[in-house]
Amino acid sequence: MTAMTTRPVRIAVQLQPQDADYAQIRDAVVRAEDMGVDVIFNWDHFFTLRGDPDGKHFECWTMLAAWAEQTSRIELGALVTCNGYRNPDLLADMVRTVDHISGGRVLLGIGSGWFERDYTEYGYTFGTAGSRLDDLAASLPRIRSRFEQLNPAPTRHVPVLIGGGGERKTLRIVAEHADIWHWFAGADELVHKLTVLQRHCDAVGRSIEEIEIGAGVGGLGRAGLPPGPPEVDGEPLRALGASLFTINAVGPAYDLSHVEPWLRWRDQVNGP
Known part of the structure; x- marks a missing residue:
């Protein structure tokens, strides 16, 4: 595997948009920005992923438009x-609009989808993991093409973040289209995934160093694991080239105290 260029460390928080009133989510956004977090994510589902299957939940992109208006950095x-x-051309228009609302701060995080209830209850075809990945590969060029046709155009090259670690299709799509790749992996697994990604980058004629590596590192994840200890252990991942570290926060309280040690580590690593 080619040695990765060291990028400045960035800390992200994923505010899971379930189990809370919107006022509580809005307050968490304010607190995250004020404490110095670099990126805030939500997720794109229609139903809760844990707990009460019919619990409180909010839609992704309308929420991001509100976050774009309420934040500044x-x-x-x-x-x-x-x-x-969403139709990929419509999605491009939505992303472009949030890009302008935010003054050029939106990221297009995108994946092929996996939560079957979202599809069946909202009338989408679930298909197979392979067919959903094929659809993603076909959509990304359409999104970029639509960006070029919109008036006004996006304020910048909108970074595309692709999530997922499938080695045959997903990492090939990452090599072709992603500015950022995100995966939930320990250092040992990440070594292998980056070796596979390197092969795909070589095949498409692209330098792996063009892709920022993101890692999920704490909080309450999709598997329902409890929050981990506040100690930071980012160095093994950083040594492999990871620079965007994402911590989960869950409602309704959105306790962000476990994010603070990561921010201190970021500042120590990046320096003045």
């Missing part, structure tokens, strides 16, 4: 948008 996006829920 922080980057924002979905971790991740489900490609199958």
